[in-house]
Amino acid sequence: MSDRHKKIILAAYPEGMPRESDFRLEESPVPKPGENEFLARALYLSVDPFLRMLMNPSNAANATSRKEGPITDVGRVMAGGFVGEVVESNNPKYPRGAIVEGILGWQNYVVSDGWVNKRHNPAGVVVCDSTLDVPVSLFASVLGRAGLTPYFCMTRELRPQAGETAVITSAAGAGGSIAGQIAKMAGCHVVGICGSDEKVDWITRDLGFDVGINYKTTPDIGAALRAACPRGVDVHYDNVGGPIMEAIAALHTPGHRYRLVGIASAYNTVPDGQTFWAWPYEKPMFVVHDYTKEYDDGIREMAGWIKEGTLKYREDVVDGIENTAKAFIGVLNGDNIGKRIVRIAD
Ligand SMILES: NC(=O)c1ccc[n+]([C@@H]2O[C@H](COP(=O)([O-])OP(=O)(O)OC[C@H]3O[C@@H](n4cnc5c(N)ncnc54)[C@H](OP(=O)(O)O)[C@@H]3O)[C@@H](O)[C@H]2O)c1
Known part of the structure; x- marks a missing residue:
C-alpha cells in the first residue's frame, strides 16, 4: 500500500485545449476516515471528455455551494470517475474489501461518506456488484x-x-x-x-x-x-x-x-x-x-452480453496517477481507441 495520498489538482482554468501545466500533482499523508466514512484506494480512474466543459470559472462557482469533494475548480482535486477498494471503513454500507465506484476524483486514496458529488452524479458512491464476476476495470469503462x-x-x-x-x-x-x-x-x-x-x-x-x-x-x-x-x-x-x-x-x-x-x-x-x-x-x-435508478439493470445486461461474447469492448489503459492529465488531454485529442482509463493499482 502506498503511504502517500497523491491527487491531481486543477492548477488553472485551461484556455482551449488543456495543457499538462493546467494540473499539478500534490502529495499528503493518507487521510483517516471519520465517523460514517470509509477510506478507499484507487484501482482505476476515468478520464472523460465532458470534464473539459466544467473546467471554467462559472461552473466551478456553481459547484462551490456543495460541501467539499473533487470538482473542476482551481485548487481542488479534479473531478473524475474513481473505482477503488475500501481499505478502512466506519460505514456499514461500504465494508472493507468492497469495490466502490463514484465521481470521487483523480486521486489514489479518498475518504468519503458515499454522498460525494451527488449533484453531478445522483447515484453517489455505489458498491460494485461482485457477483458479476467481471474484471474490476470494467466498472471504470464499459460498465461505468x-x-x-x-x-x-x-x-x-x-x-x-x-x-x-x-x-x-x-x-x-x-x-x-x-x-x-x-x-x-x-x-x-x-x-x-x-x-x-x-x-x-x-x-x-x-x-x-x-x-x-x-x-x-x-x-x-x-x-x-x-x-x-x-x-x-x-x-x-x-x-x-x-x-x-x-x-x-x-x-x-x-x-x-x-x-x-x-x-x-x-x-x-x-x-x-x-x-x-x-x-x-x-x-x-x-x-x-x-x-440512475436503472443502472443495476443496465450493468447486469451488459455484463451478460460481454460474457456471451455479444458485446466487445476495448480498454485503452494508461499507467500511473502522474499520467492522468496527459491521458485526459489525449482523449480530447482523439488518441484513445475504446475507453481510456488510468490504472493506479491492479
Ligand atoms: N450525456 C451524457 O450523459 C454523457 C455521458 C457520458 C459521456 N458523454 C459524452 O459522450 C461523448 C463520448 O464520450 P466517451 O467517454 O465515449 O469519449 P470517447 O468517444 O471515448 O472520446 C472522445 C472522442 O471524441 C473524438 N473527438 C475529439 N475531437 C473531435 C472533433 N473535433 N470532432 C469529432 N470527434 C472528436 C475523438 O475521437 P476521433 O478520433 O473519432 O476524433 C475522441 O476519441 C463525449 O462527448 C462525452 O462527453 C455524455
Whole structure:
C-alpha cells in the first residue's frame, strides 16, 4: 500500500485545449476516515471528455455551494470517475474489501461518506456488484457511465429496429463503440464516423459496423454519408455535435430518432457559463443520470452480453496517477481507441 495520498489538482482554468501545466500533482499523508466514512484506494480512474466543459470559472462557482469533494475548480482535486477498494471503513454500507465506484476524483486514496458529488452524479458512491464476476476495470469503462450512456440512450430512447440505418459519431470511442454494437444487435445497417484509419478498421473488422468513415481524411462528409446511407438516417447517436452532426441531420428520415449525447467537437471552445443542459440544439442533451435508478439493470445486461461474447469492448489503459492529465488531454485529442482509463493499482 502506498503511504502517500497523491491527487491531481486543477492548477488553472485551461484556455482551449488543456495543457499538462493546467494540473499539478500534490502529495499528503493518507487521510483517516471519520465517523460514517470509509477510506478507499484507487484501482482505476476515468478520464472523460465532458470534464473539459466544467473546467471554467462559472461552473466551478456553481459547484462551490456543495460541501467539499473533487470538482473542476482551481485548487481542488479534479473531478473524475474513481473505482477503488475500501481499505478502512466506519460505514456499514461500504465494508472493507468492497469495490466502490463514484465521481470521487483523480486521486489514489479518498475518504468519503458515499454522498460525494451527488449533484453531478445522483447515484453517489455505489458498491460494485461482485457477483458479476467481471474484471474490476470494467466498472471504470464499459460498465461505468461511459458504457451506460449508450446502453440507456439506445435501448430506452433511440430504440433501433431491424432494417434501419444508424449513424454513430466518435464511433471508436468508449460510448460510440457500444452504441454501434447495440444497433447491430438490433439488425441495423450501422455507419460509424471516427478520426483515424485504425479506428475505422477496428469498428468495421472487429465490432461489425457496416461502414466506417474517417472524417479527418474524407473531404466531403455529406457525400460520404449519402453513399453510406442511401435510405437516409433513422437512428442518430451523436457524441460530437458541430458540422458532422449537421451533415447527418440533413439525412434524417421522417421517422428518425436522434439524441445529442456529447459535443466532443466543441468542449475546448464552449463559452464559460454554457452547460450541457442549456446547449442550444433542438432538444436538450441526453443525460445518463436520468437512468440512475436503472443502472443495476443496465450493468447486469451488459455484463451478460460481454460474457456471451455479444458485446466487445476495448480498454485503452494508461499507467500511473502522474499520467492522468496527459491521458485526459489525449482523449480530447482523439488518441484513445475504446475507453481510456488510468490504472493506479491492479
Ligand atoms: N450525456 C451524457 O450523459 C454523457 C455521458 C457520458 C459521456 N458523454 C459524452 O459522450 C461523448 C463520448 O464520450 P466517451 O467517454 O465515449 O469519449 P470517447 O468517444 O471515448 O472520446 C472522445 C472522442 O471524441 C473524438 N473527438 C475529439 N475531437 C473531435 C472533433 N473535433 N470532432 C469529432 N470527434 C472528436 C475523438 O475521437 P476521433 O478520433 O473519432 O476524433 C475522441 O476519441 C463525449 O462527448 C462525452 O462527453 C455524455
